[in-house]
Amino acid sequence: MGTVTKALSLLDYFNRSRAQIGLSDMTRLSGMNKATVHRLLTELAELGFVEQVGSGREYRLGPAFLRLAALREAAVPMRELSLQVLHDLSDATSETAHMSLLQGDQLSTLAYAYSPVHGTKVTMEDAEVLTLHTTSSGLAVLAYSPADFVDRVLAAPLEAKTPDTITDPDQLRARLRAVRDTGIAEYVGGFEEDVHSHAVPIFDSAQAVIGAVAVAAPVSRMDDTLIALVRAEVKTHAMNLTRLLGGFPPDDFNRDIPA
Amino acid sequence: MGTVTKALSLLDYFNRSRAQIGLSDMTRLSGMNKATVHRLLTELAELGFVEQVGSGREYRLGPAFLRLAALREAAVPMRELSLQVLHDLSDATSETAHMSLLQGDQLSTLAYAYSPVHGTKVTMEDAEVLTLHTTSSGLAVLAYSPADFVDRVLAAPLEAKTPDTITDPDQLRARLRAVRDTGIAEYVGGFEEDVHSHAVPIFDSAQAVIGAVAVAAPVSRMDDTLIALVRAEVKTHAMNLTRLLGGFPPDDFNRDIPA
DNA sequence: ACCAACGGTTCAAATAATGAACCGACCATA
DNA sequence: TATGGTCGGTTCATTATTTGAACCGTTGGT
Numbered sequence: 001m002g003t004v005t006k007a008l009s010l011l012d013y014f015n016r017s018r019a020q021i022g023l024s025d026m027t028r029l030s031g032m033n034k035a036t037v038h039r040l041l042t043e044l045a046e047l048g049f050v051e052q053v054g055s056g057r058e059y060r061l062g063p064a065f066l067r068l069a070a071l072r073e074a075a076v077p078m079r080e081l082s083l084q085v086l087h088d089l090s091d092a093t094s095e096t097a098h099m100s101l102l103q104g105d106q107l108s109t110l111a112y113a114y115s116p117v118h119g120t121k122v123t124m125e126d127a128e129v130l131t132l133h134t135t136s137s138g139l140a141v142l143a144y145s146p147a148d149f150v151d152r153v154l155a156a157p158l159e160a161k162t163p164d165t166i167t168d169p170d171q172l173r174a175r176l177r178a179v180r181d182t183g184i185a186e187y188v189g190g191f192e193e194d195v196h197s198h199a200v201p202i203f204d205s206a207q208a209v210i211g212a213v214a215v216a217a218p219v220s221r222m223d224d225t226l227i228a229l230v231r232a233e234v235k236t237h238a239m240n241l242t243r244l245l246g247g248f249p250p251d252d253f254n255r256d257i258p259a
Numbered sequence: 260m261g262t263v264t265k266a267l268s269l270l271d272y273f274n275r276s277r278a279q280i281g282l283s284d285m286t287r288l289s290g291m292n293k294a295t296v297h298r299l300l301t302e303l304a305e306l307g308f309v310e311q312v313g314s315g316r317e318y319r320l321g322p323a324f325l326r327l328a329a330l331r332e333a334a335v336p337m338r339e340l341s342l343q344v345l346h347d348l349s350d351a352t353s354e355t356a357h358m359s360l361l362q363g364d365q366l367s368t369l370a371y372a373y374s375p376v377h378g379t380k381v382t383m384e385d386a387e388v389l390t391l392h393t394t395s396s397g398l399a400v401l402a403y404s405p406a407d408f409v410d411r412v413l414a415a416p417l418e419a420k421t422p423d424t425i426t427d428p429d430q431l432r433a434r435l436r437a438v439r440d441t442g443i444a445e446y447v448g449g450f451e452e453d454v455h456s457h458a459v460p461i462f463d464s465a466q467a468v469i470g471a472v473a474v475a476a477p478v479s480r481m482d483d484t485l486i487a488l489v490r491a492e493v494k495t496h497a498m499n500l501t502r503l504l505g506g507f508p509p510d511d512f513n514r515d516i517p518a
Numbered sequence: 519a520c521c522a523a524c525g526g527t528t529c530a531a532a533t534a535a536t537g538a539a540c541c542g543a544c545c546a547t548a
Numbered sequence: 549t550a551t552g553g554t555c556g557g558t559t560c561a562t563t564a565t566t567t568g569a570a571c572c573g574t575t576g577g578t
Contacts, residue, residue, distance in 0.1 A: 002262075002298075002302045002565080002566090003261075003262040003263060003534085003535065003565075003566085004262060004263055004266040004267075004299060004302045004303065004306075005302055005305065005306060006535095007263040008263075008303075008306050008308065009306070011327060014327075014330055014334075015330065016330065016333055019330070019333070019334035020334070022555075022556080023555080023556050023557075024554075024555065024556075032536090032537095033536065033537045033538085034537085034556090034557085035535095035536070035537060035538090035557085035558075035559085036535075036536060036537075038556075038557060038558085039261075039535080039536090040263060042557095043261045043263045043264055044263065044267075046264070047263075047264060047267050047268075047363075048362050048363070049267065054464065054465075057556085060331075060334050060335065061327055061330055061331040061334060061335075062331070063331065063335075063337065063360050063362065063367075063369070064362060065324055065327040065328040065330075065331045066328050066331060066332070066337075066338060066369060066386070067362065067367045067369075067386040068270060068273075068320060068324040068328070068386075069324040069325050069327070069328030069329075070328075070385040070386035071273055071274065071275065071278070071320055071324075071385075071386055072319075072320040072321070072322065072324045072325060073325070073385075074275055074278070074385060074386075075273070075278035075279070075319050075320055076319065076320075076322075081322075205325065205326075205328075205329030205332075206329075243322065243326070244322045244325075245322075245325065246322065246324075246325020246326050246328070246329055247325075247329075248326075248329065261534075261535090262534070262535085262565085262566070281524075281525080282524075282525050282526075283523070283524060283525075291567090291568095292567060292568045292569085293525090293526085293568085294526085294527075294528085294566095294567070294568060294569090295566075295567060295568075297525075297526060297527085298566080298567090301526095316525090
């Protein structure tokens with residue numbers, strides 16, 4: 001392992017519940033020699049990557065990250081990142097993948113990717129607007145939204161886009177509980193007939209939901225084999241996108257899919 | 260220079276106008292050996308601190324910074340606190356307010372706030388980098404920095420950003436004495452022409468200067484009335500921010516403005 | 519067809535990283 | 549107030565990593 005990796009791997013020991021770490025703790029956590037850890041932390045401190053909290057006390061993450069994160073964000077727009085992940089995802093599933101962001105009480109499609117494998121596929125429009133109660137992405141977002149927001153959305157008139165759209169608030173709430181249990185949302189024909197989709201929420205740096213990644217296929221093609229594949233792939237790719245965007249799943253987010 | 264410093268100093272060559280850098284360019288910019296730069300970039304890439312844009316193409320800042328910046332802000336909500344104060348300050352003065360942190364021998368902009376009152380205003384960029392000898396914030400920081408740091412900064416070549424930039428060390432030292440007398444720094448057109456700004460230093464819990472809060476306005480608008488208002492407001496808001504951040508001004512810091 | 523510049527690789531020589539032992543300071547407990 | 553444990557930090561001979569000139573194969577412009 002190179003010295004740079006050793007130094008930067010120290011940063012991984014910081015997290016929300018452990019914002020400050022002392023030299024001895026860091027030595028234990030990393031398994032490295034105390035002198036080594038001290039030298040690395042000192043060097044990181046000079047660069048502003050960590051800082052010492054008081055006088056000769058614990059270390060915490062430094063201010064340099066704010067500057068570099070701003071530059072990163074300026075250099076790589078969210079849409080480009082989403083497209084990369086969606087391309088992978090549609091490749092892995094051979095179906096249409098898309099990503100949408102919560103805007104007001106609707107979802108607006110940020111990006112999508114098609115697979116060339118099948119002649120028939122679910123197609124999207126640029127910046128297509130989706131409603132929350134008619135799509136798997138909407139259920140994924142609602143399932144991790146604050147209660148008052150969910151209340152407001154479900155109190156409004158819920159229009160049926162198809163005969164299969166769920167418009168009963170109680171039924172929708174039951175679906176949201178199911179989503180929270182599995183970490184993944186499913187909807188058959190709620191927005192358009194003949195479309196079966198699975199969606200996983202995307203979170204921001206404050207662990208709040210900001211949108212969802214979904215895979216959509218024609219109902220006829222979505223058999224048990226494809227369902228298993230799609231669920232696994234959407235889950236991992238969505239987690240990956242959350243990470244790329246600098247976000248964190250909430251602590252109660254179902255990290256491991258129970259089959 | 261330690262290996263870690265070498266690796267992380269590569270990151271400083273990225274900025275808004277140069278978001279992607281190739282291996283050869285980076286070699287030239289850093290003055291290091293190409294093999295060394297390649298190894299360091301590869302190591303940084305494995306950790307997500309940089310990433311390669313296409314297949315065997317240029318490098319850019321990686322996604323790790325978003326995660327770490329979020330953790331930093333969760334641990335120390337410096338940016339959020341600054342934004343609150345800056346918002347108040349720009350409201351009170353009807354001009355642009357900004358806060359920057361000392362990083363190495365430069366200032367990096369942490370946050371800023373605009374006033375909606377005037378159509379023309381001084382604009383900022385996210386994470387904009389300011390030099391110490393060209394800005395009122397820089398003078399404010401230098402005036403309360405240790406002598407050896409000031410010596411080092413003033414001994415380096417001082418580039419003129421505008422015709423009004425002060426590049427003579429003796430003249431700058433005279434300005435620093437004036438800053439210490441009043442507790443507030445002033446600069447007209449040192450960084451950009453037509454900008455007149457006032458700045459007050461921010462201190463940490465060890466009474467050491469860590470940055471500055473400033474208000475910047477177009478030269479034409481900065482008349483005696485506005486100057487008096489800005490000086491009073493910057494002073495109180497900066498003191499307030501120092502306090503919010505858990506810091507203390509040094510004992511010789513001029514607490515009451517003598518008009 | 520050519521040349522220059524690109525990203526990337528090699529390996530002996532040079533250099534920086536390492537770690538066991540050691541400080542003084544601090545803080546409970548005795 | 550002694551004492552034992554832990555803290556952050558330091559030292560320096562040993563060791564392992566980093567370094568850099570030269571070298572690939574590839575690409576793109578002339």
